[in-house]
Amino acid sequence: MLESYGPGYRFYSFGTDHQLDLFEAFLEQLDSESGKIQAVWCECPSNPLLRTANLDRIRALANRYDFPVVVDDTIGSWANVDVFDVADIVITSLTKSFNGYADVLAGSMILNPNSSYYTIFQKAFHASYTNNLFLDDAIRLEQNSRDFLRRAAILNETAEFLVENIRPLVLDAESVVSAVYYPKLCWSKNNYDRRMRPATDDFVPGYGYLFSIEFKSVSSAAAFLDNLDVYKGPSIGANITLALPYVQMVLQKEKQWASTHGLAETIVRISVGLEDKGGLLQKIMIAMQAAEQIM
Incomplete structure (x- = not known):
């Protein structure tokens, strides 16, 4: 605008x-x-x-x-x-x-x-x-919105659980994953922490429902997304998990511009839902295995 x-x-x-x-x-x-x-x-x-x-x-x-x-x-x-x-x-x-x-x-x-x-x-x-x-x-x-805090607590817990389990792949030279983006892992964590609300008996704040996975190649990112058994779509914060090849969908005609701002076309953004976190992790790892076959 x-x-x-x-x-x-x-x-x-x-x-x-x-x-x-x-x-x-x-x-x-x-x-x-x-x-x-x-x-x-x-x-x-x-x-x-x-x-x-x-x-x-x-x-x-x-x-x-x-x-x-x-x-x-x-x-x-x-x-x-x-x-x-x-x-x-x-x-x-x-x-x-x-x-x-x-x-x-x-x-x-x-x-x-x-x-x-x-x-x-x-x-x-x-x-x-x-x-x-x-x-x-x-x-x-x-x-x-009446159950917003209940849902927010689940979303926080699920996203952090998934990220902690995906994170080791970044350190594995044989992995297809080059980076995981999440407020708790970011260099700017302290900036986020300064904005966090204090914990109460009703709610303990966390790092939100969104994270992004950057793959080492377009083909591995595509294989991951194709084999990830969750809904695909551009929204976030829903009660169901949504995955999106962010640059491919949002910045398809501006990939070069996006790359100058740290946005690789191999990024897959995931907005977690209220599904069982163990089941979601299993789906992600199955998709990772498919992506590794491309490598």
């Missing part, structure tokens, strides 16, 4: 400290020219590589150079992360794990009342926002 209809954008896709250094230098230059940016948009964590930028540093830069921070917490989910201490606006796809049953399309945008931009944003929303959410969809969404 910003590229097509706005002033353009700068994409710091890796979210590393080095890239934040470059971003800060850009802000300093812009400030010296009496310019400023519209906003920073980021995810907690990112899709599909599950990285989390240093949001505390971004917040400090926002305070210094006067711009709002918009954070999408869909993948982390409200159950696991709280980004209100760093975000002026929090956006979430309610279609995903909050709903869980994959039968409603909805989203939310929450204005932080402690933000210096709150009054400005509130006036803009009152002037232009129209609530187009269908009443029956709203009712279904509320009903589906």
Whole structure:
């Protein structure tokens, strides 16, 4: 949208400290020219590589150079992360794990009342926002969300269990797997951990329902996906496990561009569901065996 209809954008896709250094230098230059940016948009964590930028540093830069921070917490989910201490606006796809049953399309945008931009944003929303959410969809969404925390706990546990069992393949030179992406394994784990909610008697936060597997070749990735006995599709956070060849589906015409941002065309993204975790692991390992035959 910003590229097509706005002033353009700068994409710091890796979210590393080095890239934040470059971003800060850009802000300093812009400030010296009496310019400023519209906003920073980021995810907690990112899709599909599950990285989390240093949001505390971004917040400090926002305070210094006067711009709002918009954070999408869909993948982390409200159950696991709280980004209100760093975000002026929090956006979430309610279609995903909050709903869980994959039968409603909805989203939310929450204005932080402690933000210096709150009054400005509130006036803009009152002037232009129209609530187009269908009443029956709203009712279904509320009903589906009643067991959100129960489902979130299962999704957290299952994803972590699967990742811990797949992870050793990365260290095996004979394996078809070159990397596993998951917030707990990422170099940015500490950034994610700083956003995690405190544990309570009702819920212990975790690292979410999403992880990605990068294969050493397109053929092995294809064999894995073809033999993985789960549903295939682009959504995430559903009660059923969904697998997606991310770059092949989402960035088919932009593979070269994607590769410059760390997105290999051999990535298979997996959104775990509520199925038995042992059964899911068995399905994954059967698919791995098929992929190894290609090697």
